[in-house]
Amino acid sequence: MQFELTILGCGAATPTLKHLPTAQALIWNGQLSLIDAGEGVQIALRKQRIPFQKIDRIYISHMHGDHVLGLPGLIGSMNLLGRKRNLVLHGPASLESFVRSTLKLTETHLKFALHFEPNDPNQSDVIFKEKGVTVWSIPVKHRIEAYGYRFDYNAPLHNIRKDQIQSLNLLRSEIIQLKKGLDVMRKDGSTVLFKDACHRKANPKRYVYSGDTRPCDAIRDAALNADILYHEATFLQDRHKTAKDTGHSTAIDAAKIALDSKVKSLIIGHFSSRYRDEDVLLAEAQSVFNLTQLANEGKHFSF
Numbered sequence: 001m002q003f004e005l006t007i008l009g010c011g012a013a014t015p016t017l018k019h020l021p022t023a024q025a026l027i028w029n030g031q032l033s034l035i036d037a038g039e040g041v042q043i044a045l046r047k048q049r050i051p052f053q054k055i056d057r058i059y060i061s062h063m064h065g066d067h068v069l070g071l072p073g074l075i076g077s078m079n080l081l082g083r084k085r086n087l088v089l090h091g092p093a094s095l096e097s098f099v100r101s102t103l104k105l106t107e108t109h110l111k112f113a114l115h116f117e118p119n120d121p122n123q124s125d126v127i128f129k130e131k132g133v134t135v136w137s138i139p140v141k142h143r144i145e146a147y148g149y150r151f152d153y154n155a156p157l158h159n160i161r162k163d164q165i166q167s168l169n170l171l172r173s174e175i176i177q178l179k180k181g182l183d184v185m186r187k188d189g190s191t192v193l194f195k196d197a198c199h200r201k202a203n204p205k206r207y208v209y210s211g212d213t214r215p216c217d218a219i220r221d222a223a224l225n226a227d228i229l230y231h232e233a234t235f236l237q238d239r240h241k242t243a244k245d246t247g248h249s250t251a252i253d254a255a256k257i258a259l260d261s262k263v264k265s266l267i268i269g270h271f272s273s274r275y276r277d278e279d280v281l282l283a284e285a286q287s288v289f290n291l292t293q294l295a296n297e298g299k300h301f302s303f
């Protein structure tokens with residue numbers, strides 16, 4: 001299982017010539033997901049040659065414009081270009097009325113179904129589960145109802161070694177048992193050990209997206225041992241009061257969370273447009289957590 005993450009927008013508040021507002025594409029489990037949909041998201045998808053008709057699920061962090069204003073336009077284009085397949089949308093409960101009323105007022109009559117799945121605002125919750133894949137919504141601390149997301153992969157079954165099927169003469173029933181990680185006792189008293197018959201299970205993988213938030217325990221807990229944590233880092237430390245008042249984090253805040261959660265890599269984003277050069281944010285974050293990188297439009301991460 002490979003995760004392919006592409007940053008489509010990583011600026012805060014308004015689109016600028018340098019950054020688009022927040023959006024990301026995540027390809028995993030043979031599925032294309034979108035995380036947030038700031039203005040310009042469909043152009044960004046085209047630029048990165050990501051076929052947006054293949055998006056199956058959209059995860060929205062919260063209803064501030066810089067995270068959702070690209071969504072009605074994207075859905076409208078999907079419709080104009082002949083989409084038939086369903087689209088599932090996760091996010092705050094108010095996402096549905098925003099999307100449906102915008103589509104109605106703009107006379108966008110969809111020929112495909114939208115399924116809205118509101119997150120639980122009171123606790124972290126499993127919102128999607130399929131073949132080793134689990135997605136969690138995580139309530140975070142912003143000015144309004146807001147969520148981060150955790151994407152986990154845990155290989156459910158071991159893969160059988162093809163050479164062992166013949167040499168051990170494995171029966172179908174035995175293969176099923178071995179794939180579950182169980183040893184097989186044969187009638188003749190011999191044992192087939194699953195570790196001899198199977199490949200090692202793929203390593204578990206974890207991606208965590210913070211959304212907009214003050215530093216919070218929910219993300220710290222969710223990000224434990226993550227391969228990548230994407231954490232917002234809107235301000236430098238000298239504006240920590242502004243960050244707190246507006247429900248955001250500083251680069252140092254993000255780095256501390258990464259350090260506490262023992263993540264393998266931190267990506268910071270959601271940059272305030274007051275910083276012409278984000279290297280100052282990177283330097284502050286790296287003073288706490290060295291394995292930090294800056295997000296940027298078009299940047300791609302495989303893990």
Ligand SMILES: [Zn+2]
Nearest residue numbers: 062064142212
């Ligand atoms: Zn916000």
